[in-house]
Amino acid sequence: xxxxxxxxxxxxxxxxxxxxxxxxxxxxxxxxxxxxxxxxxxxxxxxxxxxxxxxxxxxxxxxxxxxx
Numbered sequence: 001x002x003x004x005x006x007x008x009x010x011x012x013x014x015x016x017x018x019x020x021x022x023x024x025x026x027x028x029x030x031x032x033x034x035x036x037x038x039x040x041x042x043x044x045x046x047x048x049x050x051x052x053x054x055x056x057x058x059x060x061x062x063x064x065x066x067x068x
Contacts, residue, residue, distance in 0.1 A: 005045035013061025025062040
């Protein structure tokens, strides 16, 4: 699987939609979202390099994938 980092928002959203299909992204706390992203296969980003803005973008990308 390809490596991903915090900037791969769309790919992260896709992978979260695939790995957690029964979860509504809008109900996820950012602390959990952060952990789930860092636990994704292929994730190589620095866990300290994320912020609320990135997590919000990932949450919206995940929601878009779930709606498709």
